[in-house]
Amino acid sequence: MSTETTIAARPATNLDRIADDFLAKFVALSPITATYLGIPGHDEELDDFSPAGHEAHAALRAETLAQLDQVEPVDDIDRVTLAAMRERLGLAEETHRAGIDEMSLNVIASPMQEVRGCFDLMPTATDEDWGVISRRLQRVPDALRGWKESLLSASAKGNIAPRRQVEACIQQCADLVADDGYFAHLVADARLAEATGPGELAAATRETLAAAAEAAAAAYAELRGWLKDHLLDDAPEADACGQERYALLSRSFLGARVDLAETYAWGQQEVERITAQMEEVADRIKPGSTVKEAIAALDADPAYQLHGTDELKAWMQQRADEAIANLAGTHFDIPDPVRTIECLIAPTQTGGIYYTGPSEDFSRPGRMWWSVPKGVTEFGTWKELTTVYHEGVPGHHLQVAQTVFRSELLNKWRRMLAWTSGHGEGWALYAERLMDELGYMDDPGAKMGLLDSQSLRAARVVIDIGVHCGFEAPAEVGGGEWTYDKAWQYLTDHANQGEAWLRFELDRYLGWPGQAPSYKIGERLWMQLRDQVAEREGAAFSLKDFHRRALDIGGVGLDTLREAVLGELG
Incomplete structure (x- = not known):
């Protein structure tokens, strides 16, 4: 039985209409985002990553910010929307003026990955679905x-990754x-996702898909040579x-201002604290x-081993389903639609x-994906x-899906697009810590x-901030100026994943400044907020009520979240 309490629908306000209009215009400019959010009508299209495309986004933000200046909030929900939209759109404008969107190129989250990644979420149940993919x-x-045009434009201004x-x-x-590679497998593995099992595509559908995949693959092959010829040498x-660019990026990922020097020192203290705990647990294990x-x-230890991706997928699903069953009605209100999560091999x-x-x-339910590297068949x-x-x-499923569910309270922008990394990833680390607190x-x-994961997240606070801001390296790696070798030593001293994975991780930190620390810093800000609320409410404090109140606000920036939960928004 659901523990969900029915709430009367809140009438839409002028601010809600501005927010929803912005979302509609935004996904028209970003069909990839539409696919990610499950908004239909744009699945045959891709974003315009050219300078003109970036300017179209800037124009939409300017138009919306002007509208926000003309509207008065009517209740607390409106006040959060107004603060959150001004913060998110204003920061996006700052990053645009700094040329950061135009020069976007990194190993994990730039247009070349976004273009490829959107195909993972597209329906494949019918031949027509595969036609849309084609x-x-x-x-x-x-x-x-278009992306190459932006990279050239940024390069002319001296902005190169x-x-x-x-x-x-x-x-x-x-x-x-x-x-x-991906495109070869896309065609070879293409099947109809039927309820009774995978079905075969019609011959004409497969032929069209093969031709389209060949054209896309040719474009990536051409991109490879273009990057060598036009960008690599410069x-x-x-x-x-x-530090200047990093401070802006940190604010973008956190939705909060933090003292970077203090946070850098705190990160080193966290690494030391977690290392001591790991040593204690190691003695219990052996x-x-x-x-x-x-x-x-x-x-x-065979007790911790899984063999093959089928066992891995089944184990993921079992653990996820158990968590939902155990936490619903005790520490969280979990609406019925949110009680379904699908675990998949990517x-x-x-x-x-x-x-x-x-x-x-x-x-389309919320989904947990495991991207398994080539040749890996054993899992711990x-x-x-x-x-x-x-x-x-x-973690993410409860946070994201519960916000999507809140249509009676929140406009579409709040439910579907107001995502901030520090809020989202900070909550997910808070969720890990909470499960530890709950036994x-x-x-x-x-x-x-858990501690191994925390050690990695703390170490990358140190590496990311230290390298990009030019702070002195820790004494354990020789102090002085950070180098790649010092960063690699620090990472491998405090993380225990395989070399290939950690090499990619380090490249990620070096190429996507501010994002990786947002996990651990976000957790810190979530824990501070919980402590503030608990201290304020004393014996009346309820963990379940805190979770509900905070999650109902949605994925706004962490400064906005704190002010909303504490009732400090003007």
Whole structure:
């Protein structure tokens, strides 16, 4: 039985209409975002990544910000919307004026990955669905062409991503178009996603798909050469973006202003605290062992082993479903549609786990994806349980899907587009810590997995801020100026994943400044907010009520969240 309390629908306000109009115009400019959000009508299209496309977004933001200046909020929900939209759109304008959108190129979240990634979320149940995929594939060359125009425009202004990022993107292009790469598999593995099992595409559909995939692959192959010929030689060797740009990016990812020097020092303290805890748990796992020896023992323990992706997928689903059943009605209100999460093996092979939210009508559920690297067939549950809680419940799935569900309270922009990394990823780390507080991580292996994850997140606060802001490196890596080798040493001293995965992670930090620290800093701000509310309410404090109140606000910036929860918005 659902524990959800029915709430009367709130009448739409003028501010709601402005917000929803902005969302509609935004997804028209960004069909990739429409697909990600499950908004129909744009699945054959791709974004315009050219300078003209960026200017169209800027014009929409300017128009909307002007409208916001003319409207008065009518209630607390409006006040949050107004503060959140001004903060998000205003920061987007600052980053646009700084040329950051135009120069976007990195190993994980730039147009070349966004174009490819949108195909993962498209329906595949019918031949017509595959026809839509084919027609979108045909637009890939134009999308990449527009991106190259922006890169050239940014280059002329002296804004070029670091050489390390350009080289990595060149390799990603090669991987995508290889004989065993994404586009080859897309055609070879294409099936109808029927309820009774995978069905065959019609011959004409497969032929059209093959031709479209070949054109898209050719565009990526051409992009590989273009990056070599037009960008690589001019790309700077230095990875650091500098304090001024970093401060702007940090605000964008957090929705909050933090003291970067203080946060850098705190990150080092967190690494030391977590390392001490890991040493204590290692002794419980294998008395007298080091952390790395204890981890080796966990990896060898059959009790924690899964064999093959089928076992992995089933285990993910079981753990996610258990969390929903156990937490609903106790520490969270979980609406019925949110109680469904789908765990899947991703079509890519880059490594890592990620979450995609449900469509607005929940016809497409929230999904937890595991991108399994090539050749990996063995998995250790000891280190992955905490990640399931991070991506699923009470992490991203509960956070994102519950906000999507709140149509009786929140406009579409608040429910579907007001995402801030520090809010979202900070909540997911808070969710991991909460599950530990509730006793779900008492097993020594699971506890080590949690601490190992926390150690990585704390270490990247230090590396990301330290490298990009030019702060002195920790004494344990020799102090002085940060270098790639010092960053690699620090990362491998405090993270225990495989080398290939960690190399990619370090490239991510170096090429996407401010994003990776938003997890751990966001967790810190979430914990501080919970402590503030608990201190204010004393014996009346309810953890379940705090969760409900905070999650109902949606994924706004963390400064806006704090002011809204504490009732400090003007």
